[in-house]
Amino acid sequence: MTFMVVRGSAENGPYRCPCCGYITLAERGAFEICEVCYWEDDGQDEHDADEVRGGPNHDLSLRQARQNFEAIGACNEYCCPFVRVPLPAEHPDSGSLYGTGTLYSWP
Template identity: 70%
Template sequence: MTGQSDTPDPDELERRRHWFRWYTDTASHNSTLRPPRDRAYACPCCGYRTLLERGGYEICSVCFWEDDGQDDHDAHIVRGGPNGTLSLSQARRNFAAFGANRERDLPHVRDPRPEEHPLQEEPRSGDHS
């Protein structure tokens, strides 16, 4: 940043453009997208069936992960975007450890309802049915 101005310098603008191009390309080509259906989809973070669609930026009420379409194929990558500096893999470990994708999100989560428990015959993420 230059001086007191809110206008970023040219190098910072280029870094932001580079990240934005990378993020939109990743979101467009590497995301799991599924349309709404009668039965909820499993959250890619906690595995509970809380999402009405996949990749629609819906926030899971059980773990507070925002579903940007990230899934097993790139779970280790920190995409940025709505989940900030958290990879899906780290969010899963956090959920297993303390019940939310981040500790600061604990006030926003709830216990899963019986109908939200994962079905045994379907995978946790990327459910194709």
């Protein structure tokens, strides 16, 4: 199976989390965990938001994680104890709510 992943280097960051939209990630697609919603950034983004990839986010699609964040403040109910309120500097100031980067095919 081939996945398309979004990658972004630290020198071009920080980046918005593809789940909650807050600017919490130093890199994109580097399996960093967002402290605001607890989504683990495996490079999934708008191009495949409905796909359930398995991996670090288990049986959760990005779209479902976004809906969960809107409803309960975390990507899933098990992550609620670990999330925090976004810092003022993490609020996106304009444009698309969700993260950007470069799309790559993997493997």
